[in-house]
Amino acid sequence: MGKILKIMFLAFAIVLASCKSEPKQSIKTENISFTKEGELDILSSETDSIKANFDIEIAETEYETLTGLMYRKSMQEDRGMLFIQPEEAEQNFYMKNTETALDIIYINSGMKIVSFQKNAKPLDESSLPSRAPAKYVLEINAGLSDQLGLQVGDSISFSRN
Secondary structure, eight states: OOOHHHHHHHHHHHOOOOOOOOOOOOOOOOOOOOOOEEEEEEEOOOOOOOOEEEEEEEEEHHHHHHTTTTTOOOOOEEEEEEEEEEEEOOOOOOOOTTOOEEEEEETTTSSSSEEEEEEOOTTOSSSOOSSSSSEEEEEETHHHHHHOOTTTOOOOEEEEE
């Protein structure tokens, strides 16, 4: 009887050891790669000449809009993400889970730039509002809007692949 009790105890110990929970791990996301979905030009309000051209990803579903450029380790300078909002309204973006500094450009339904949030800090959850109603929002690498001389009143045009 003692031998059976020892075997049962050993079996019970093995079952307990196999049920041991794994330590919690942080969520890991792989570096999400860029998928070109279109091209976007920024045109000067003064001369109508092209100031910049970007390959863009387009975010228009709720999931795409909420996720945006989160978890991206970097972005090439000639790329950006264009958000197409369901309605023209004042917009509020933030940098939660966004690992690269960005310039956020707010654009109205007439395709004119209405405001900027420049050098948005990575991982900052502070609200970054538009200063006027916007239908489109373009995110590009921080500092590019100044480097390219972009200003309120410049316009955009874009095409989808």
